[in-house]
Amino acid sequence: MQLKKIMNNRYFKSYGGVLLALVGLVILFSFLSPHFLRTNNILTIFNQVSIIAILAFGMTFVLMIGEIDLSVGSTLALSSVILGIALSTGVHPFIAIIFTLGVGILAGLFNGVVSAKLKIPSFIVTVATMGIFRGIGYALTDSRPIPITDSVILKIGNNRFLGAIPNAVIVMIFILIVFHIVLSRTKFGRQAKMVGGNKVAAEYVGVDTKKLQVKIFMISGLAAAVSGILMASRLYSAQPNTASGYELDAIASAVLGGTSLSGGYGTVLGTFIGAVIMGVINNGMNLVGMAYFYQQIVKGLIIIIAVFIDVRNKESILGKK
Amino acid sequence: MQLKKIMNNRYFKSYGGVLLALVGLVILFSFLSPHFLRTNNILTIFNQVSIIAILAFGMTFVLMIGEIDLSVGSTLALSSVILGIALSTGVHPFIAIIFTLGVGILAGLFNGVVSAKLKIPSFIVTVATMGIFRGIGYALTDSRPIPITDSVILKIGNNRFLGAIPNAVIVMIFILIVFHIVLSRTKFGRQAKMVGGNKVAAEYVGVDTKKLQVKIFMISGLAAAVSGILMASRLYSAQPNTASGYELDAIASAVLGGTSLSGGYGTVLGTFIGAVIMGVINNGMNLVGMAYFYQQIVKGLIIIIAVFIDVRNKESILGKK
Amino acid sequence: MNTVLEMKGIRKVFPGVVALDDVNLKLERGKVLALLGENGAGKSTLMKILSGSYQPDDGEIFLYGEKVEIKDVMRAKELGISIIYQELSLCQNLTVAENIFALQEPTRWGLIKDDEIISRTRELFEEFNVDIDPTKMVEELSVSSQQMVEIVKALSLKPKIVIMDEPTSALSKKETETLFEIIEKLQQEGVSIIYISHRMEEIFRITNDVSVLRDGKYIGTVKTADTSSEELIKMMVGRTMDNIYPVKDFKYLRDEKLLEVRGYNKENYFHDINLYVRPGEILGLYGLMGSGRTEIAQGIFGILKKDRGEMFIHDKKVEIKDPFSAIQHKIAFVTEDRKREGLILTASVAENATMANIDKILNKFKLIEDKREAKIAKEHVADLKVKTPSIHQTINKLSGGNQQKVVISKWFEIEPEILILDEPTRGIDVSAKYEIYKLMIELAQKGVGIIMISSELPEILNVSDRLLVINKRQIVTELDPKNTTQEEIMTYIAGRGE
């Protein structure tokens, strides 16, 4: 049967459940609000999602090896502060961007080295650096936002490519493609999957798991720095207090998208779908004009239901006891 | 050698590292502030710590079975709102307390049932209920604090037992003892440890892991409700926005105290020591008058160092390859 | 009426696999029934149904003539059915005594009586002649000690029926003897035993009857006394096998030292190890549990850092500091604990098969090419007759023996010059063993030097060209396997004492 063939398709197995949840939400909200399905609103959703999604792409790598990075929100804030400071010294925006990305990678390096080499659980390390990085951001700015006026930087987060697609969305899609390929098609990605599945076995076939872990945290830091640049641009200012709590949204996106918290499973594409689900929920509820408390409640329930659909889908395909 | 004997002691193995870190901090701060070691300040620290500590005691059970409860801060807030509402209807404070504890347990029940029976990762379930419970708290109060005037309730969080030890500290110690014994000496606690160590093996022996998980989340909910009562009393009002972010402090306390995030290892007593470390850091830095940003940075660094000492200590005792 | 248990028409289907199809089983009081079959024949699945972890899709179970439903593990326990699982299932984070009394702890005022648990564990150990400290953490025990704990744990419930799923695959000779004594004692007490093993000599030594499964189907039951190993193999495999060991008609290809280790030493792990292997030679390492064979292999492979000693490959001095450099020098190491060290349980058969050499499946853009991966994986599945519905099946869904085949096959991809095999045939059926030996010989023909660690004396004597006996973390002697006997080997070990 045709349906059965689809159901047994490897890709359907991976993404079927979340996609189902997403489609359900889109149908729901397009009934509830006439504005929901307009092209412009769809683009808005992708634009709104871009920052969390990029964080979540990096997070997918971290979760893949069974670790966690709670510092991404703070790294984002610190990066955007660094960008603001660099620009305010008058350097070329290109240099400022390079410098900012460097700081993000450095933050990841710190997380990676401390967790891998000193053998401290990454949860603890990144809870700690969550405070440390943000504290540095505050200290550098005296907790005041730095206005961003550089037109190149402002274009990144606010203009539209060919007048249609927001630049931030282009950046997100670019990173989506690169990260997806790296995770699913390269040796590095495969090693990450192995480490997440069984660290000892990976070591026995010659994987340097510590080095890998350091690299993976650097990827997460890099993703946070990219998000930081987009954020600073979008906010017309570098805000040291921005993006707090985003780590949980990033993790939730990844898990919604089928990434396992204990490592070994996950795809960047799945994470993207997860992030879009989160974005659709937020946007849809805003369009409907739902009151704030109920938004929180409904969002929570939808997340549970979406994951439930996914779990059920995987079970019904893979069978159970 | 005497020292070696101590080093090989079971209790030293469990607690040696963290205690070392704690002693180091106490020495440091007593040099930095003449007020630090005063009896009254010590009691203040315990009092300040009590709420997080009680949350962390419940969290220790959850972490023991390899799960996580990110909703404790929201459960705390919801419980304290329920207490405020109950009191405002004029019921006897005793009834109000029972009712509040019931709501906390119910919140835990929800987390437990959804995660165990629907097989949704507890991280996702409790990220979702973090929003749901807080949303309910806001909805019930229209996001306004409810003043608490009942003298019985106010005594719980503000008076001192025999004029010396704050009641909140008494409550904390009581729960510490009960929870410690339940986790380390009862069949229930033993089963929790088994599930955390090897879920399949526990199932083979006949442990009903799902039921156990539900119960454990109920314990965490109960602990959150107790904290909620103390909080309402201490603040003279039930605040729906209270305790946000406490889940991370509670988890950090437990991990500092030697509880493993992947389950199977941990004690409530260790968690207590971890919570005290957190309290000492916060209080000490306040006494020194450290600026806010630096507090965040220093706190992060101290957490890393404390866990590092503990990791090293365990390694040097058990020996390594 | 002597029939204790009857299983009738049992059927169990997993996605893509009919694990059991109309299977029958009959167990007599005080008898030992062997359950025989190739890897993936459905033995463990049948036993998991009996012990309540799986529910059958069809079929009935009768206990003492009465129909029973075994809806969960607890129910099986109540009915007096105890099982020793094929895979270790102890809680590593608990002590030995705590594991044995799991869920049976005596309490006072709701608190567990720790002292009583320990003293009663001691009594049990004395009764079964086991020497393990009850207060030790399980994670500190060797695999074989853990298996003994598992056995005692199953017996502590005073069951009427005991299922033993490959109990000896993780046991050393001495402990195997202890187990056989235990089985004899249980039999006298009227306890019935279902015994699963791939070791023929064990079947003939301790069982009364043999039931055979093939591809999930019930083939038949025979009296052990009336049958022969050839007949059983025929029932299992569906054809006759002339030989259990393939013929290797050369000792080595060239008289040169492919790999040589001189004076390798690591305090508390191994002492003054000198050994070499020639191209095409199979060097056997034999010793008792805890004699340090695994550690020597780990030392060679760079997992354990030696404190002294030198290594030469092709007479060139090399420094192996970690598995990566070992692999660079074309050394492969098939470890003994497949779950912990060998498999990525969350990954597919294909991913496991290719993990030792990912470079091989990259295309010119350095990207993983699904087709290459599939090709390699399919070759392995075919060569070793791995029973799996697809190469994309998650590997933890395979039977134990089939998992082991994949663990071995992954190393072929690095095209090793030196292959270390630590208990490579543990849990593998006769025909697959034959395939593995054949593969070893093929590799040897290509000039690979092989070091094989084994606890099975017949195997080591038949397969290796040269034999080193290990005792107390040292090499005690070198023997020619063709001119020695099991007895002679044991004198070297026993002579030195424990």
Next chain:
Amino acid sequence: SGDAPQDASTENDTIRIGASLLTQSHPFQVAIKEAMEAEAAGLGVEIDIAIADQDLNRQISAIEDFINKGVDAIILVPVDSDGVMGAIMKAKEANIPVVTVDIKANGVEVDSHIATDNYAGGMIAAEAMAQFLEKAGDVGLITYPEVQSVRDRIDGFKEIADTYEDLNIVIELPGRTREEAVSASEDMLTSNPGLRGIFGFGDDMAIAATTVIGERNSDTIVVGFDGLEEARNSTDADNAFQAVVVQYPDLMGAEGVRNAVSLVRGEAVEKEVPVTPGLYVHGRGFVDVEVINGKVNIGL
């Protein structure tokens, strides 16, 4: 992207306003919200309220959603004065009038701005503190440096405090919620036993400090900010809480909606509607205050 507003007007005739507020976890902001809802109901207009949770990015998303939805006017309590610029410009591109309340927007002109001058409020608080302490003594501040309006209050406080030589700010501790403020108060009293005054940037902080002082039987006094009912009652009671700077969230919220509606109808509104904070003093109730040329005059 400018098609949204036309859609709305063709769909129906009721005026629809979108409001993005700073937070819901603060009674002051709740008061603004409720005043807006009441005023909107009174005027017969629809209002959608989105809460930014002090997250500027979320606020911008809410504004984007308002634009897509085609509201007729937008009211904002900006999370940050500088950062909100981009979103306001988007609204202007879509020809939607924008009104800011409580916190102003920098770098872009809005159609109307209604706010208390937080900086001036901080100055008033410091002046009150100086008067109560007779211009001398150690003072501690409970702060929340991440929030712009709080920074303004603290900066205003410091400006006046600096003019008194013997009035010294000896400690500043974070106290972002009432419970954190309790700990901060305890710790500042422990490390500064001679502390004579505490300024809490909000009602919750002042009340927290008051309870701690009460427990310790200290004679330290408290000056607060916001001045909602609970705080005014506490000021009236016999305790450490001596005075509170009062803002008028209800007036600001209502005025914001009125101006937004006027703008939609094409009526002229005032560009700046300054709301001078008041001062509520123990035993006196509201007193007269005036801020001119960096000087504060209090009718004590």
